[in-house]
Amino acid sequence: MSEVILQASNLVKTYTQAAGRFGFATSQIKALDDVSIALKAGTTLAVVGESGSGKSTLARCLLQLQPFDSGKVLFQGQDLAKLHGDDLRSMRKHLQMVFQDPFASLNPRMKIGEIVGEGLLIHGLGSKAEQQEKVHRMLQRVGLEVADTQKYPHQFSGGQRQRIGIARALVLEPKVVVCDEPVSALDVSVQAQILLLLKDLQREMNLSYVFISHDLRVVRHIADEIVVMNKGKIVEHGAVADVYNAPQQTYTQQLLSAIPGRKAA
Amino acid sequence: MTEILNITNLTITPKSAPNRLLVNNVSLTLSAGKTTCIVGESGSGKSLTALSIMGLLSSQLQAQGSIKFQGNEITKLDNKALQSIRGAKIGMIFQEPMTSLNPVLTVGYQIGETLTAHLGLKGAALKEKISALLTQVGIPVERANSYPDELSGGQRQRVMIAMSIACEPLLLIADEPTTALDVTVQAQILQLLDALKTRMNMAMLFITHDFGVVADIADDVIVMFRGEIVETGTKQQILSKPKHPYTKALLACVPDAEGKKQLKPIDYAWLKEDKAAA
Ligand SMILES: Nc1ncnc2c1ncn2[C@@H]1O[C@H](COP(=O)(O)OP(=O)(O)OP(=O)(O)O)[C@@H](O)[C@H]1O
Ligand SMILES: Nc1ncnc2c1ncn2[C@@H]1O[C@H](COP(=O)(O)OP(=O)(O)OP(=O)(O)O)[C@@H](O)[C@H]1O
Ligand SMILES: [Mg+2]
Ligand SMILES: [Mg+2]
Numbered sequence: 232m233s234e235v236i237l238q239a240s241n242l243v244k245t246y247t248q249a250a251g252r253f254g255f256a257t258s259q260i261k262a263l264d265d266v267s268i269a270l271k272a273g274t275t276l277a278v279v280g281e282s283g284s285g286k287s288t289l290a291r292c293l294l295q296l297q298p299f300d301s302g303k304v305l306f307q308g309q310d311l312a313k314l315h316g317d318d319l320r321s322m323r324k325h326l327q328m329v330f331q332d333p334f335a336s337l338n339p340r341m342k343i344g345e346i347v348g349e350g351l352l353i354h355g356l357g358s359k360a361e362q363q364e365k366v367h368r369m370l371q372r373v374g375l376e377v378a379d380t381q382k383y384p385h386q387f388s389g390g391q392r393q394r395i396g397i398a399r400a401l402v403l404e405p406k407v408v409v410c411d412e413p414v415s416a417l418d419v420s421v422q423a424q425i426l427l428l429l430k431d432l433q434r435e436m437n438l439s440y441v442f443i444s445h446d447l448r449v450v451r452h453i454a455d456e457i458v459v460m461n462k463g464k465i466v467e468h469g470a471v472a473d474v475y476n477a478p479q480q481t482y483t484q485q486l487l488s489a490i491p492g493r494k495a496a
Numbered sequence: 497m498t499e500i501l502n503i504t505n506l507t508i509t510p511k512s513a514p515n516r517l518l519v520n521n522v523s524l525t526l527s528a529g530k531t532t533c534i535v536g537e538s539g540s541g542k543s544l545t546a547l548s549i550m551g552l553l554s555s556q557l558q559a560q561g562s563i564k565f566q567g568n569e570i571t572k573l574d575n576k577a578l579q580s581i582r583g584a585k586i587g588m589i590f591q592e593p594m595t596s597l598n599p600v601l602t603v604g605y606q607i608g609e610t611l612t613a614h615l616g617l618k619g620a621a622l623k624e625k626i627s628a629l630l631t632q633v634g635i636p637v638e639r640a641n642s643y644p645d646e647l648s649g650g651q652r653q654r655v656m657i658a659m660s661i662a663c664e665p666l667l668l669i670a671d672e673p674t675t676a677l678d679v680t681v682q683a684q685i686l687q688l689l690d691a692l693k694t695r696m697n698m699a700m701l702f703i704t705h706d707f708g709v710v711a712d713i714a715d716d717v718i719v720m721f722r723g724e725i726v727e728t729g730t731k732q733q734i735l736s737k738p739k740h741p742y743t744k745a746l747l748a749c750v751p752d753a754e755g756k757k758q759l760k761p762i763d764y765a766w767l768k769e770d771k772a773a774a
Binding site for chain 1: 535536537538539542543554556591592593594595634636638639641642646647648649650651654671672675676677678679680681682683686705706707708709711712745746749750751752753754755759760761762
């Protein structure tokens with residue numbers, strides 16, 4: 232039994248939607264409704280669930296990128312909300328995120344070499360030459376080229392941008408990576424390459440992943456445990472094989488039976 | 497069958513490096529009432545091909561070749577003429593929703609803009625149509641008041657889908673339209689698009705990485721690799737009797753839902769030998 236590296240307890244997050252010119256009323260959106268998860272070191276916890284069920288909100292709250300109403304998040308036993316300034320900054324190196332929308336998360340005015348190397352620079356990891364070497368190696372591992380360091384985000388395809396976001400997170404050799412739909416824009420070959428890379432790094436560095444994905448085939452291959460979210464709540468949780476073989480909740484059963492291509496196969 | 501779009505020998509290169517063929521001599525035909533899926537390598541030119549139909553290529557790039565929409569050459573049209581086609585006759589769902597949604601306008605306003613511009617809808621009729629479109633894509637109507645960054649990734653994608661079908665176009669170009677959607681919502685959206693295709697006899701160009709989706713919705717399939725079309729055929733031909741080594745290799749990478757198959761990317765060295773032998 233491995234130790235829990237990241238633990239979230241009873242997270243609640245409510246958004247308020249203002250009324251607008253179309254006269255629809257103000258509404259409250261409970262994006263997280265008493266959500267608790269525990270991520271074990273060196274393992275992968277998949278989060279699946281309906282569009283709008285609160286997965287990305289959970290991801291941002293886990294990494295303190297967004298405030299929540301109540302609950303707490305412990306990383307290696309430390310309450311992240313109680314850290315400030317330098318302590319929080321040095322903790323950030325261990326906690327990385329791959330964002331759902333690659334284009335919006337890449338600064339359009341920075342070259343790829345700068346984007347991927349920025350974290351190494353901020354945290355002062357290694358000499359300039361070592362940093363450059365790390366950036367080059369990581370870009371190659373995600374299937375991009377050294378020459379790409381000189382280009383800007385808009386000069387890449389959607390799938391290439393997604394891989395830039397992955398390289399940026401992994402180059403820091405973090406302890407926990409929260410991946411929000413990290414392979415959704417990749418062809419199945421590059422997707423396999425990235426999933427194998429994530430698994431290799433997990434073995435090499437005992438990395439832990441929270442892996443948000445709508446693709447249940449991908450989840451089956453990468454995850455140890457799985458939580459299923461619906462309308463801000465966790466409705467099912469278990470070892471991945473158990474949930475796939477014997478889903479308890481109707482919603483989970485619906486998800487598994489809606490995997491596309493099954494009706495044609 | 498009525499041909500809606502004909503692309504002949506489309507080639508796209510960066511202006512600064514005219515020898516780099518991002519899209520290389522691509523020709524394809526789209527017909528009314530048919531769904532054509534483009535699959536292929538990441539970076540193989542799928543999105544650039546789609547953008548060039550809309551006349552929306554980046555100014556750093558240049559395109560050569562002919563694109564005919566309902567028999568009329570559209571590569572030479574000025575922006576104003578293109579704008580009246582875009583949205584009304586050709587709808588597009590972009591791969592990255594945030595690149596085409598305006599962050600400072602509510603999504604209801606943005607859907608409404610299209611409807612007013614092309615169909616002249618106003619007032620109560622406009623509000624009703626906006627509500628109907630949002631409901632069709634599974635978003636609560638009160639979310640019309642939301643700004644794009646107040647929506648989840650999949651909700652934004654569905655707003656784009658609502659905008660693209662608002663005017664019931666003759667041709668719908670969908671670039672990875674369901675990548676951010678869970679399978680239950682995806683199934684709902686695919687059904688919606690399929691029904692629209694049948695009812696309006698719409699032509700659909702659908703770019704996807706998901707062979708499950710291809711199996712569900714495609715009539716024809718185009719396979720792209722390094723800027724070129726390497727194979728075209730009916731869905732049955734491509735899925736069960738692929739000919740080109742790249743298509744075969746790509747299909748071999750499709751993950752299974754049981755987790756039994758080993759994950760294995762394409763070995764390009766092998767691909768080259770196989771190609772030489774073929
Ligand atoms: N403005 C640009 N300048 C230079 N190269 C570009 C530019 N835009 C795209 N490219 C390159 O053109 C190639 C084709 O890009 P495109 O976006 O069409 O790929 P794609 O097939 O849609 O890939 P994906 O599946 O990853 O979205 C890519 O290698 C990309 O890096
Ligand atoms: N800033 C915000 N203001 C108001 N509502 C928001 C905001 N951000 C998210 N929401 C709402 O909270 C809910 C959860 O959003 P979230 O992005 O966490 O969903 P998700 O599970 O990641 O969905 P997807 O699979 O579509 O990406 C959605 O209904 C969304 O519209
Ligand atoms: Mg999300
Ligand atoms: Mg693309």
